[in-house]
Amino acid sequence: MPNKPLSELRSDPIDGHKVYIAEDRAGRPNDYAGVRIAEASAASCPFCAGHEGETPAATMEVPGNGPWQVRVIPNKYPAVRYDAVQVAGDAEAPSGAHEVIIESPRHLRDVAELSTDELTRVLGVYRDRLRHWSQDDRLQHATLFKNVGFAAGASLEHVHSQLVALPFVPAAVEAELEGSRRYYQTHGQCIYCRLLADELRLGTRLVARRGSYAAFCAYAGRQPYETWLLPQEHAAQFHELADSELAEFASLLQHVLGRLRRQLGELSYNLILHTLPFHSAEAQLYHWHWELIPRTSQLAGLEWGAGVHINPLSPERAAQKLRDGDR
């Protein structure tokens, strides 16, 4: 790895988003460098075992040591409501589903603190809930995501994920589909399969492999350490996974989170599942993957106004740090 700071413009091979890798910027002065985000204060956490009465009734529970290990509830403050009534006017009524997956009865902050068996069961719940919603013809897609820490937009600290099923294909997924479609038309191959083959061959951005899964730092990562996790075998929908395929992925995810923590300390991050829309006939050209985005800086004017990102740490350097485990 060269020590010279990297400075170049990159375009994401899938959706084309642009990122300036600008390692020179890492040394700039920062009036806010001393800013420390205070710890959350969760004196009375509605997600802890024993407080089930403070949340809606569970849709699904997975047993474990204690009252349950995983508990799925409708979001009490949903962005979208299932079975919402369509209203007149130019605005569409929200009609979708929004649920919360509580991933431990204990007040843990991160799935990295679960055992691999426990995380495997959590992944099984993700799969099962996606299967459930995929059977509703009115819903087109679900985004499953995890906000960990204040800087990642979490409002509650207790380890949990959210599932938002929508009556349309969201823009970010549509942009990936368009890119994948273009590539497939020209090359007759899934672009993610090709990308992964390249990453495994090059190795410079590879973070880790576990069985049939791999994790690498994204070529056009928008934030330092942005990491994608995906299956090496082509698969378009996460919810088609078999039970036997979950444990290896759980192990990879925990490994990557552990390495990130070694670099960044207690980190804030978003972890987002990208999966083919429910009723799509394009399974040949799309590949499910998780995008793990540590939130080390705020999105600022250029990101908001231009859609152009600036990343002060090259994905190659980030991957090397994660592989080596050195700080």
Add this chain to the structure above:
Amino acid sequence: MPNKPLSELRSDPIDGHKVYIAEDRAGRPNDYAGVRIAEASAASCPFCAGHEGETPAATMEVPGNGPWQVRVIPNKYPAVRYDAVQVAGDAEAPSGAHEVIIESPRHLRDVAELSTDELTRVLGVYRDRLRHWSQDDRLQHATLFKNVGFAAGASLEHVHSQLVALPFVPAAVEAELEGSRRYYQTHGQCIYCRLLADELRLGTRLVARRGSYAAFCAYAGRQPYETWLLPQEHAAQFHELADSELAEFASLLQHVLGRLRRQLGELSYNLILHTLPFHSAEAQLYHWHWELIPRTSQLAGLEWGAGVHINPLSPERAAQKLRDGDR
């Protein structure tokens, strides 16, 4: 204004981005509600008068009370470099301009603290720098933006803006252009002119008018209080403004910032100029405007993963609060 919480899905009329207005969510519990961002510590600020030696030599200075009132410098830690050498390989070398506009010799935090005359001079500098870069055929567009406060991605507290001129039209601007083009082809009119006429007629999202400028809360605002400021007369490029047109806009901007501060206290915000690409022949269909986005919450998984925003305060309610000036 009805007191019932609003819950609906909106699409932006220009670029189509989707926002769930979900006022129900305003009451949800928050472990991080007590988080206070510590003040910046700017013991030695490179942007203050007397510290000019710590920054690159000025490209432009506007005289004022003191050594200067406005000072333009190349960014010492640029995302893009002017006259960068093109490198081989699949990545493009950054080639663009990145400069900083320091808007007061005093350590102020916000342009709201300038006099209207001073802010008018600052706007004149924006205009002049855009004119300057617009004459370079290699550059396609410039984004002029201001990050104020930690939550908006600022690294220095001292009042300043940034200009990033790029050798391509950035994605967010291209998306607006596409929407504007579609509307123009069907209706033979600038979509922003139509939108503004509607907003002035309806009045529910209007915040203020000053002479020939208006400010309103965006119909599909992505964050509470997102406000757009624009000229009532059609104009595609900010850098074509005459000197005589700057003072009214300065007055409107200060008014809006004052009203926002009354609602939100010392706020973090991004203020971003959207203007027609330099060499475009589509002046008839695009309309320059500023997007002012107070940063009251973090972008989370749904925004990152799906491109779908959730806004817990309706634009109509936000505009009413800004008009009335009550908390």
